[in-house]
Amino acid sequence: MNTNAEALISIVVPAYSEQEVLPKFHERTTAVCSQLPVDVEIVYVNDGSTDNTLEVLDELYKSDDRVSVVDLSRNFGKEIALTAGLHKAKGDAVIVIDADLQDPPELIPKLITEWQNGYDVVYAKRSRRDGETSLKKFTAHLFYRLMRRFSRVKIPEDTGDYRLLSRRAVDALNTLVEHHRFMKGLFTWIGYKQKAVLYERDPRLAGNTKWNYWKLWNFAIDGITSFSSAPIKFAGYIGVSIAFGAFIYGIYMLVNTLLYGNPVPGYPSLIVIILFLGGIQLIFIGVLGEYIGRIFNETKQRPLYFLNDYRPRRAEQGEISDKN
Numbered sequence: 001m002n003t004n005a006e007a008l009i010s011i012v013v014p015a016y017s018e019q020e021v022l023p024k025f026h027e028r029t030t031a032v033c034s035q036l037p038v039d040v041e042i043v044y045v046n047d048g049s050t051d052n053t054l055e056v057l058d059e060l061y062k063s064d065d066r067v068s069v070v071d072l073s074r075n076f077g078k079e080i081a082l083t084a085g086l087h088k089a090k091g092d093a094v095i096v097i098d099a100d101l102q103d104p105p106e107l108i109p110k111l112i113t114e115w116q117n118g119y120d121v122v123y124a125k126r127s128r129r130d131g132e133t134s135l136k137k138f139t140a141h142l143f144y145r146l147m148r149r150f151s152r153v154k155i156p157e158d159t160g161d162y163r164l165l166s167r168r169a170v171d172a173l174n175t176l177v178e179h180h181r182f183m184k185g186l187f188t189w190i191g192y193k194q195k196a197v198l199y200e201r202d203p204r205l206a207g208n209t210k211w212n213y214w215k216l217w218n219f220a221i222d223g224i225t226s227f228s229s230a231p232i233k234f235a236g237y238i239g240v241s242i243a244f245g246a247f248i249y250g251i252y253m254l255v256n257t258l259l260y261g262n263p264v265p266g267y268p269s270l271i272v273i274i275l276f277l278g279g280i281q282l283i284f285i286g287v288l289g290e291y292i293g294r295i296f297n298e299t300k301q302r303p304l305y306f307l308n309d310y311r312p313r314r315a316e317q318g319e320i321s322d323k324n
Ligand code: UDP
Pocket: 013, 014, 015, 016, 017, 018, 047, 075, 076, 077, 078, 081, 097, 098, 099, 100, 102, 208, 209, 210, 211
């Protein structure tokens, strides 16, 4: 950690069609940062926005020499946008924050304080969730319970991506090359000293969330399959229990037939069993498919993203830079 020279804090902001909130976000964030005895770099990642986000970022870049802009070649999704930002961030510590002001920038000083206390990952934990339906809250809760149950990575509940990472935590994340990047899990998976800071989450300021239930469902599947192979194991366990049941039933049938003869009853039970087993088999073929699809995607070893443009912060110019 820098004690003599000023520490550089990078703030990574993925932005997908956020033209309304970005100026406001920038204003609030820089207001907070100018109070701090640190040097700041704000890395905006334009994730293939369909509105004028890039133009807005250009304006910010021109008017503020702490801004750096990473422009991706298309929309890659938040996890990849975040990854691109982390790759470019140069800070001694990096803060990851949403552009929609749901993560209050006013929390940044607290995050930095805990970092200075020696924590590597300081995550912001929501003490309440406003502007979200109870169905969303319930499904989120269920998801975290499942994750805790089936994977060894204990992802903290009510925690988004908003957090501070030390340089070595960022370096650790940057070594991960997987495509299915469930960032919340990866932040925890890298280990190091982690610390929660509580805050109250506000509803979105403007624009709409890009998440719907279908996307959330896929996000949850990504989370579970990236960190646990329990669903495949289930297939084995259920198979064993059904086979065992069938064996017992077989013996019962045998004894029954020997003792009382066989007047061919049981057509309904036969159909039920066939349909039941067929269903179970299809479900687990689906589960296998989820994993095989992911293996397929990872083995292609494609780059995670392409850059359309990268403009490092102008405060850097004139300094000797060894970074590419
Ligand atoms: N985002 C992104 N790429 C996407 C979707 C979202 O970079 O494909 C950004 C978005 O601009 C915002 C953050 O990720 O800064 C969180 O998105 P959103 O508010 O839609 O998600 P939520 O807060 O509902 O989890």
